[in-house]
Amino acid sequence: MASSSGNDDDLTIPRAAINKMIKETLPNVRVANDARELVVNCCTEFIHLISSEANEICNKSDKKTISPEHVINALESLGFASYITEVKDVLQECKTVALKRRKASSRLENLGIPEEELLRQQQELFAKARQQQAELAQQEWLQMQQAAQQAQMAAASASVTQQASSSQDEDDEDDM
Amino acid sequence: MSQTNSGKQSQASEAKKAISLPISRVRLIMKSSPDVSSINQDALFLTTKATELFVQHLALTSFNNRSQTEANTLDYSDLAKTAEESDTFHFLTDILPKKILAQDYLKSLEQMQDEDSDF
Numbered sequence: 114m115a116s117s118s119g120n121d122d123d124l125t126i127p128r129a130a131i132n133k134m135i136k137e138t139l140p141n142v143r144v145a146n147d148a149r150e151l152v153v154n155c156c157t158e159f160i161h162l163i164s165s166e167a168n169e170i171c172n173k174s175d176k177k178t179i180s181p182e183h184v185i186n187a188l189e190s191l192g193f194a195s196y197i198t199e200v201k202d203v204l205q206e207c208k209t210v211a212l213k214r215r216k217a218s219s220r221l222e223n224l225g226i227p228e229e230e231l232l233r234q235q236q237e238l239f240a241k242a243r244q245q246q247a248e249l250a251q252q253e254w255l256q257m258q259q260a261a262q263q264a265q266m267a268a269a270s271a272s273v274t275q276q277a278s279s280s281q282d283e284d285d286e287d288d289m
Numbered sequence: 290m291s292q293t294n295s296g297k298q299s300q301a302s303e304a305k306k307a308i309s310l311p312i313s314r315v316r317l318i319m320k321s322s323p324d325v326s327s328i329n330q331d332a333l334f335l336t337t338k339a340t341e342l343f344v345q346h347l348a349l350t351s352f353n354n355r356s357q358t359e360a361n362t363l364d365y366s367d368l369a370k371t372a373e374e375s376d377t378f379h380f381l382t383d384i385l386p387k388k389i390l391a392q393d394y395l396k397s398l399e400q401m402q403d404e405d406s407d408f
Contacts, residue, residue, distance in 0.1 A: 134345065138345045144363040145363065145364050148368055151368050155343075155368075155381050157318055158383070165323075165324075180331075181334075184335045191380075193343070193377065196339050200342070207334050208331075
């Protein structure tokens with residue numbers, strides 16, 4: 114369902130997610146459609162309630178970001194203290210899952226190859242690259258030398274012919 | 290290979306057990322509250338889980354206090370009743386126009402008219 118309006122207040126939790134939760138909480142109970150719709154809207158209202166309270170608590174502290182502590186205090190002051198133990202447990206679980214995920218992805222990158230072997234392969238590649246570079250540099254140097262020699266020879270022969278022609282000129286000048 | 294696969298699966302199921310509501314949507318709703326600027330990620334997790342517990346709490350309480358105890362159904366009126374009668378859920382009356390009986394409405398209308406005529 115595409116949202117045509119950009120109104121923030123139309124934001125709600127997806128109906129399907131709510132339906133699923135109601136089904137899990139009240140199995141075998143028939144729930145009227147308008148009741149379901151109401152629960153969806155109550156969720157939004159609840160989130161606003163907690164956010165506003167947590168935000169107020171946050172403003173009173175010298176922090177700019179709403180912290181978990183602020184949310185817990187908000188739950189307490191609004192009469193939802195019974196939720197606190199369970200939400201704290203879930204937070205711990207989320208952190209553990211995130212940590213495991215990070216460890217697992219780094220494990221996957223080194224699939225099967227121990228670190229020493231990877232290092233050894235890296236050193237080999239570097240050595241090879243250095244050697245290739247050296248050979249290339251040497252070749253270039255040789256080519257430069259050859260080019261320089263050729264240039265010298267060409268310059269030498271050019272100056273010989275020049276001298277020959279200039280001495281002729283001098284003779285000509287004497288005659289004039 | 291199979292080890293990493295089952296590892297991934299158990300991670301996914303752990304995450305599923307933890308939170309079922311979409312966290313990103315909860316963040317959007319929180320940010321649409323006036324003055325709310327930035328929210329710590331952990332605070333977001335807490336709020337999302339609290340909302341889940343709220344849904345369960347509201348559904349169960351309303352069902353247990355339902356007017357039609359013989360039927361295995363949950364009606365709009367059951368929810369409205371809970372909001373009216375419970376301190377915890379009273380904040381919901383803002384979005385719940387309580388459906389009143391027609392005769393009560395007419396009575397209050399009469400009262401208002403009487404008050405007007407006093408002036």
